[in-house]
Structure formats: structure tokens, C-alpha cells
Amino acid sequence: MKRIILSIALVILGFAVFSQDTTTTKATKKFKLPSVDVKTLDGTTINTSQFTNNGKPIIITFWAMWCTNCIKELKAIQDVYDDWQKETGVKVIAISIDDSKSVDKVKPFVNGKNWDYDFYLDSNKDLYRALNVNQIPHTFVINGSGEVVWQHVTYTEGSETDLYKIVKEVAAGQEIKE
Amino acid sequence: MSFTRKINTRKLFILICFSPLLSFSQSILSSGQIHGSFQMDAQYYIKDSLIGAPQVPEKVLMNAFANLLYTNGDFSAGLRYESFQDVMQGFDPRNKGNGIPYRFISYKSDELHVTVGNIYEQFGTGIILRTYQDWNLGIDNSVDGVDVAYTPIPGITVKGLIGTQRFFFDKGDGIVRGLDGEVSLNDLLKGFAKSKTKITLGGSFVSKYQKDQDPIYKLPLNVGAGAGRINIVSGKINIVSEYAYKINDPSTANSMIYKPGDALFISSTYSQKGLGISLSGKRIDNMSFRSDRAVTGNALMINYLPSLTKEQAYTLAAMYPDATQPNGEEGLQAELTYNIKKKTKIGGRYGTDITVNYARTGSIDRQQVNDTTAIGQSGTMGYTSDFLKTGKVLFFEDFNITIEKKINKKLSGVLMYLYQSYNKEVIEGHPGAPMIYSHIGILDLTYKIREKKSFQLELQHLLTKQDNGKWAMAMLQYTIAPKWFFAASDLYNYGNSDNSKRFHYYNASVGFIKNANRISLTYGRTRQGILCVGGVCRYVPASNGLSLTVISSF
Incomplete structure (x- = not known):
């Protein structure tokens, strides 16, 4: 008994x-952005907890100079970035995972392309691992409270439209269910 | 009966006593998070003797892993389960097995970061230490041990690590110890604080220990390597340099020579909005550094010596890729990236990007130690090398121009031309193989039919008189963003001098993507070749069949 x-x-x-x-x-499917050290293009260490955008959404996208699809995605967003910023105040943070083979060439490359994003370097893939990225491009949307609310792998032509739909919902304070 | 009852009552009592503790630990758990990722690559192999695809007795092979990561405040812990049923063709067969070859616990505060378990760490550019994982190459040289990083005051970071390296599902024979320090002069010196010039200095020391069981040679048990680096940023100019020296380290990789090794890397860049220029050079002399001197293949490497050439992504541009020669090479690379502004005559409505890149790698100077010793002879100093002289053998050369342009709202494209020289004898280790000179043209067009429906057409051509002769490739992809893609391609070796080897490598694939999940199915032929990431390569055998890849992050 x-x-x-x-x-x-x-x-x-x-x-x-x-x-x-x-x-x-x-x-909640959303989670706090992990706190990990990355480097600026000038080699200064910065923690991801310092990624802020005054309560507006942030897009974090992982890329590398050898990744053709990543570059296509960054170019596609660049074409509409002005409009996105005006409408939602969104900020794009592009994290390069280039290792010592090419990491020193990231700054002249992104400057040469005239891209307007905030760039950081994750050569040792610390943030990449902390966010469980497997394959790039891998894109995350962060809400005003610093929580990851949505993520997407790979880039196909036009998928930035769906990304922006999510950004608009986040900017309007809506919960992301997808 | 009464005995069991006693036990049960006691168990119940203990359980009740522990239940507050359980719910306490539960509340800690609930404030933590568990996330992870998963990947599975599997292939059903079909024998195709024409292209050299062998009969695979298992018929189906699979490589898979699942990562789990737990984080709670300053604390994190993770593990990776890996399964190779059996190892897929083209991956190191020593990977065979299942298990948890990667697990760690880590604590991080503002000043201190401690990790125990498997560690991925890099000192400087990785010239004497970099442990990393690359699933597509089948590499994981993580150190299993203790890693501590300490920042006593802003501007100074000291790192120390000790452990043994992962060797597939086992551990390597040697022990790896490393120390690294980095100082930011601008944070440290008050006079420098507001300076526009930022200077960071770093230094590291790595040593490995391995028993000497060699019947012939007396080998160093402890092999030390030191490196120093500097990083200067001044406005639009960046300069990075690192030099490393390693004491004598006879190994299978360097044919048991007693010569010390050294390596130098220098990179300088200039950039402003719309223009980027980079110029870099390197010289490697006898710098293969592994925690087991007898091991070969992509295993137990302590340092990382990337190739100094552009990593090419398009199929034919990557057909003859550069591989680092750790025993000795020198090279340089220059790149210019320029953006022709939008709404200008040449730039067009959306602007145009132009990238010009040139890279060249060749042998280092090597002279006999004396008249009676051949260059590279085992058990000797091997050779002498004059730092200022260059070698005579070209290993690899790549000149390439890329033009990226969006023509209108619907059409955009990438146009590329490359000229490559590839020393097959050195890079693939085929004695007597010819130098391969190739001209490559690539056109990649994307046409948007509607907002989310697009066609991508890729046309590639490779012209060479050597090796397998001319190749052509066409790929057509239809995408329904963001969820579907369908692609068909054919790679045709139409210029092979042997008529019977003019094969078609056709492929058809379909993929589905939902958020952070991606499933793709491909049917077709794979050409025999080598795949390189960062100058580290693996052999890819010819294959035919159906392959499935599933990736997921959660």
C-alpha cells in the first residue's frame, strides 16, 4: 500500500x-538575447547586452564574406533600409563570423559596399554558438526589451518582406506567434 | 514486509523533506532557458561506376548532431550529441560512433570567465592556438579542460587554458597549455584615452607535452611556441600583425625534421564610405603544430593557418581551391571594393559594386643544411630558409573581378571573371600532376516575377587546357519566399580530352524553410574534388544518390 x-x-x-x-x-517562445562579448570593426570588445535601440526593434543577422546569400540579403535590406528605419526605427546589426582568414578585410569590404549597418565581429563564434546558429545567413528579430522573438535561416529573394512584416509587428508592440 | 515498509516510509519522509529543495531548484530552472540546434545530413548512395562513385555497402549513411545549451544568468552549460551511422563518404572514417564528445559548464561575470569541459578558444589570429569546430569539414579540435579569462582592470585581459584535445570520440595523446595576454593602450594609459589612434598589444605562449616513444629519434617532450601581435587603428587605416616562433617539433607532418618554425602575418587596410582597400601578406615556415606528433589528417591541430586567398563560393570558382601548406608557404593578397554611387550615370539607379582581388601563394626559400643532407631529410635540421628570399614554386594564384548590380526592381545580377593557377601536385599531393591554369566566367541573375516569386539563373564556365579540360554549368532556381526553393542544375565536363569522360553532373533539389528550420532534398551526382574552408580541406569522393539535410535551431 x-x-x-x-x-x-x-x-x-x-x-x-x-x-x-x-x-x-x-x-513564451521569446528569450533574452544572451550576453556575449563580440568585437567592433576597430577591435574593441563590446558585450551584446549593450545592443540597444531605444526600445525599437533590432535585426541581428549572421554573415561572412564568403557567404553569397548573406551578401544578397544585406544588399536587399540596404535598398529598403532607409524606409524601414523611417517607419519603424529598426536597427540592423550584422555579425560577421569571418575567421582570421578574412576578418581583417571585413571593414574595408563593408565600407566599400557603402552599407549602413552596425557591424560586429564574432571570429571565435561565441555569439554564433550562444544563439545556436547552424548555418548562415541566420536572422533574429529582437524586441524593445532585448528579447529574441523571431528567427529565420537562409535567404531567398524577397524573404526580407516577411522579415519586415515581423519587424512592423514588433515595433507596434504585438506578440509574435509564428 | 515490515522492513520494506520502514524503507518506504523513510523514502517518503526524505522525499517530503527534499520537495521544497526540488521546487527551489525548479524555480532556478524556470528562470533559465534551454535552447539548441540540430542537424542531420544523410545520403542514399547509388553506385555510378562511370563517374567513380563506389558501391556503398550500407547504402545509407548519416552524420547528425544535436546541441543543447542551458543558460541562467551568469551560468551556462551545454552539450552536443553526435552520431555517425556510419560516417558519410568524404568525411574522416575515424569519426565513426555516437556519443557526447562536447560538453561544458561556464561562468561569466564582468571580470572573470571560467569554462570547464570542451573549449573553443583563439589567441590572436590563431597562429599558435585556435580550437574550433567545422561540421562541413568534419573538424573539431576543442580542448577538454579548463579555460579562464580574467580582466583585472579595463584594458587588460589575461587568458589561460589547459587540457587535452578532442580526437573524434576519444582524446588526443598530448596535453595543451596556453597563456595569452592582451593590452589596450587606450584603456590603460590616461594620455592615450582620447587619442584617435587605438593600439592593442598581445602576446601568447602555448606548449604541448607528449611522451617520446619513438624507437629512432630523441624527441622534445615539451614543445613551446610564442607569439606577439599588434593592432593599430587610426581613422581610416587598420594594421594587424602577428609573429610566431615554435621550437623544434619533429612530426609526421614535417617528416621528422628538427628545424624550429616561424610564421608572420601582416595586414593593412584603408577604407572610407564607398571604398575599401586591403593588402596582406604572410610567411609560414614549418608551423604544423599538433598535440600528437604522429597524427595526420584534420585532427589534433593546435594552431590555425588560414590560406591568404579569397574564399570562392560559386562551384567553378571553387573547383581548384587553395589549401594552406603548413610546412612552408608565403603569399600576399590585395583587394579593392568600390561602390559606384546610386543615381549616377555608371552606378545606375541602385548603384554598382565592384570588387577586384588578387592573391598569390608560393614556396619559401629552402637551402640544404650541408652538402650531404638532402632538403627535408628526416632526423636532420631539414633545411635553411632565408626570410628575405622567395621560393620558386607557385602554389596558387587567383585574380578576380566581381561586379554586382541591381538593374531595376525586378532584375539584379552578379558578373564575375577569375584567372586561377593551381598547383595540383602540391595542393592535392599528386606527384607529377600539372599546373592548372584556368579562366572562369560566372553570371548570376535574379529575376523577380512577383514580390515573393523569383527565378535565379547561374551560368558558369571554366576554360583550361590541363586536367579535365573545359567545364560548363547552368543552374536554375525558383523560389517562393520565404518558404520554398526548387533548383535544377547540370555541371558538364564537355571539354574533357577523353571523350568517354565527358560526364554530366546533374542535380535536382527542393527545400522547405520555416523560421529556423530548413529541410532540403537533393538528387543527383557529385563530382570528385576537394572542399576547402579557410584553406583547410577535405576530399570529396564522387557520389550519386539522394541526400537529405535537416537543420533546426530552437
Whole structure:
């Protein structure tokens, strides 16, 4: 009898623990942007907790100089970036994962392309790992409270439209369900 | 009976006593987060003796991993489960197995960052230490041990690490120890604080220990390497340089010679809005550095010596890729990126980007130590090398121009021309193979039919008189953003001097993407060749079949 009671007690306890777990994880898919050190194009170390945009949304996108699709995505956003900024105040942070093979060439490359984003270097892939990126381009949308609310892998022509749809919803303070 | 009852009552009591603790730990857990990622690559192999694709007895092979990462405030912990059922063709067969070869616990505050377990670390440019993972190459040389980074005052960071390296599902034989310090003069010196010129200095020391069980040679048990670096930023100009020296380290990779090694890397860049120029050079002399002197292949490497050439992504531009020669090479690279402003006559409505790049790598000077010792002879100093003289053998050369232009709202394109020289004998290690000179042209057009529906057409051509002769490739892709893509391509070796080897390498693929999940299915042929990332390469055998890739981040 005691054994049955014990089993029941264990099951209930287990269930309680489990349900607590699921309610906390299910309620919000969003999560806090991990705090990781990256470098500026001038080699200064900066922590991702310093990524702010006055409560407006931030797009974080991982790229590298050898990634053709990443460059296509950054070019496509550049064409509409002025409009996006005017309408939503969004800021794009482009994180290069170029390693020592090409990391020194990132600054002249992005300047040469006349891109207007905030650029950071993640040569040792610390942020890449902290955000569980597998393949680039990998794009994240961060809300005004510094939480990741949406993410997307790969770039196909025109997918920036969907990215912007999410940005507009975030700028309007809506919850992202997708 | 009464005995079990006693136990049970006690268990219940303990359980009740512990339940507040459980719920306490639960509340810690609930403020933490668990995230991760997953990837699976699998292929069903079909025998294709024409192109040299062998019969794979297992028929299906798969490489897969799942990463789990737990974070809670300053604390994080993670693990990676990997499974190779068996190892896919073209990957190191020593990878065979399943298990958790990567796990760590880490604590980070403002001043202190401690990691125990598997560590990915880099000192400077990685010239004497870089542990990293590259799934596509099948490389993971993480150090399993302890890593501490400490910032006592802003502007100074000291790092120390000790451990053994991952060797597939095992550990390497040697122990790796490393120390690194970096000082930012602008943060440290008051007079420098507001200076527009920023100077960062760094230095590191790495040593490995391995027992000497060699029957012939007396080998150094501890091999030390030191490096110093400087980074200067002054307005539009950046200069980075690092020099490394390693004591004698006879190994299988350098044919057991006792010569010390050294390496130098210098890069300078100038850039302003619309214009970027970079010029870099390097020289490597006997710098293969592994925690097991007997090991070969892409394993147990302690340092990272990337190739100094542009990493090409288009199929034919990457057909003859450069691979680093750790035993000795010198090279230079120059690149110019220029943006012709939009709404100008040449720039057009959307502007035009032009990139010109040139890179060249060749041998270093090598002279005999004395008249009776051949260059590279085992058990000797190997050779002498004059730093200021250059070698006579060209390894690799790449001159390329890229023009990127958006013509109107619907049409945009990339046009590329490359001239490459490829020393197959050195890079692929085929004695007697000819130098391959090739001209390559690439046109990549994207046409938007509607906002989310587009066609991409890629046309590529490679012209060479050597090796397999001329190649042509066409790829057509239809995308429905952001979820679907369908592609078909053919790579045709139409200029092969042997008529019976003029093969078509056709492929068809379909992919589905939803948020951070991507599934793709490809059917077709893969050409035999080599795949390089950062100058580190693996052999890709010819294959035919159906492959599936699933990736997910959560």
C-alpha cells in the first residue's frame, strides 16, 4: 500500500515539476538575447547586452564574406533600409563570423559596399554558438526589451518582406506567434 | 514486509523533506532557458561506376548532431550529441560512433570567465592556438579542460587554458597549455584615452607535452611556441600583425625534421564610405603544430593557418581551391571594393559594386643544411630558409573581378571573371600532376516575377587546357519566399580530352524553410574534388544518390 502511495506521490510530484516546466517554456517562445562579448570593426570588445535601440526593434543577422546569400540579403535590406528605419526605427546589426582568414578585410569590404549597418565581429563564434546558429545567413528579430522573438535561416529573394512584416509587428508592440 | 515498509516510509519522509529543495531548484530552472540546434545530413548512395562513385555497402549513411545549451544568468552549460551511422563518404572514417564528445559548464561575470569541459578558444589570429569546430569539414579540435579569462582592470585581459584535445570520440595523446595576454593602450594609459589612434598589444605562449616513444629519434617532450601581435587603428587605416616562433617539433607532418618554425602575418587596410582597400601578406615556415606528433589528417591541430586567398563560393570558382601548406608557404593578397554611387550615370539607379582581388601563394626559400643532407631529410635540421628570399614554386594564384548590380526592381545580377593557377601536385599531393591554369566566367541573375516569386539563373564556365579540360554549368532556381526553393542544375565536363569522360553532373533539389528550420532534398551526382574552408580541406569522393539535410535551431 505504502508502495502505491509512494508511487502516486512520485508521479504527482513529477507531474507538478513537468507541468511547471512546460507552462514556463510554452507561454513564451521569446528569450533574452544572451550576453556575449563580440568585437567592433576597430577591435574593441563590446558585450551584446549593450545592443540597444531605444526600445525599437533590432535585426541581428549572421554573415561572412564568403557567404553569397548573406551578401544578397544585406544588399536587399540596404535598398529598403532607409524606409524601414523611417517607419519603424529598426536597427540592423550584422555579425560577421569571418575567421582570421578574412576578418581583417571585413571593414574595408563593408565600407566599400557603402552599407549602413552596425557591424560586429564574432571570429571565435561565441555569439554564433550562444544563439545556436547552424548555418548562415541566420536572422533574429529582437524586441524593445532585448528579447529574441523571431528567427529565420537562409535567404531567398524577397524573404526580407516577411522579415519586415515581423519587424512592423514588433515595433507596434504585438506578440509574435509564428 | 515490515522492513520494506520502514524503507518506504523513510523514502517518503526524505522525499517530503527534499520537495521544497526540488521546487527551489525548479524555480532556478524556470528562470533559465534551454535552447539548441540540430542537424542531420544523410545520403542514399547509388553506385555510378562511370563517374567513380563506389558501391556503398550500407547504402545509407548519416552524420547528425544535436546541441543543447542551458543558460541562467551568469551560468551556462551545454552539450552536443553526435552520431555517425556510419560516417558519410568524404568525411574522416575515424569519426565513426555516437556519443557526447562536447560538453561544458561556464561562468561569466564582468571580470572573470571560467569554462570547464570542451573549449573553443583563439589567441590572436590563431597562429599558435585556435580550437574550433567545422561540421562541413568534419573538424573539431576543442580542448577538454579548463579555460579562464580574467580582466583585472579595463584594458587588460589575461587568458589561460589547459587540457587535452578532442580526437573524434576519444582524446588526443598530448596535453595543451596556453597563456595569452592582451593590452589596450587606450584603456590603460590616461594620455592615450582620447587619442584617435587605438593600439592593442598581445602576446601568447602555448606548449604541448607528449611522451617520446619513438624507437629512432630523441624527441622534445615539451614543445613551446610564442607569439606577439599588434593592432593599430587610426581613422581610416587598420594594421594587424602577428609573429610566431615554435621550437623544434619533429612530426609526421614535417617528416621528422628538427628545424624550429616561424610564421608572420601582416595586414593593412584603408577604407572610407564607398571604398575599401586591403593588402596582406604572410610567411609560414614549418608551423604544423599538433598535440600528437604522429597524427595526420584534420585532427589534433593546435594552431590555425588560414590560406591568404579569397574564399570562392560559386562551384567553378571553387573547383581548384587553395589549401594552406603548413610546412612552408608565403603569399600576399590585395583587394579593392568600390561602390559606384546610386543615381549616377555608371552606378545606375541602385548603384554598382565592384570588387577586384588578387592573391598569390608560393614556396619559401629552402637551402640544404650541408652538402650531404638532402632538403627535408628526416632526423636532420631539414633545411635553411632565408626570410628575405622567395621560393620558386607557385602554389596558387587567383585574380578576380566581381561586379554586382541591381538593374531595376525586378532584375539584379552578379558578373564575375577569375584567372586561377593551381598547383595540383602540391595542393592535392599528386606527384607529377600539372599546373592548372584556368579562366572562369560566372553570371548570376535574379529575376523577380512577383514580390515573393523569383527565378535565379547561374551560368558558369571554366576554360583550361590541363586536367579535365573545359567545364560548363547552368543552374536554375525558383523560389517562393520565404518558404520554398526548387533548383535544377547540370555541371558538364564537355571539354574533357577523353571523350568517354565527358560526364554530366546533374542535380535536382527542393527545400522547405520555416523560421529556423530548413529541410532540403537533393538528387543527383557529385563530382570528385576537394572542399576547402579557410584553406583547410577535405576530399570529396564522387557520389550519386539522394541526400537529405535537416537543420533546426530552437
